[in-house]
Amino acid sequence: MGMNFVYNPLEGKFDMIRAIPIKRGIAQGQMSFWDNTLNKWVHTETSELFWDDTNKRVGIGTDSPNTACHVIGEIKENNRELLRYNLLLS
16 A cells, blocks of 8 residues: 555645555445544445536436436525525536
8 A cells, every 4th residue: 555645735744544455345436534433444425426427417315317417306505495406507
C-alpha cells in the first residue's frame, strides 16, 4: 500500500492518507465511501447511489440515470421540500 495526499480545505493543507485498495466484487457503477465509525470503505447499494461511467451520469434513488443527474425521491433544502418524486437534471 502506498501513500497519497488529499487536500483538506477545512485546514488549508494536504493530508497524507494510506492508499487502501477497494475490494473486488463490487457491481458496475457502485460507489464507495469511507466510514469513520467502521474504519473501512463501505459500498452503496446501486439502487441508492449509482455512477454511470460510460455516459457520465449519476443516479440517486435509481441505477439507470437518464440525464446528468437523475433523482427519484424528495429533495429538501433547510427542511423545505423543493421537489418531489422523479427529478431529471441535465
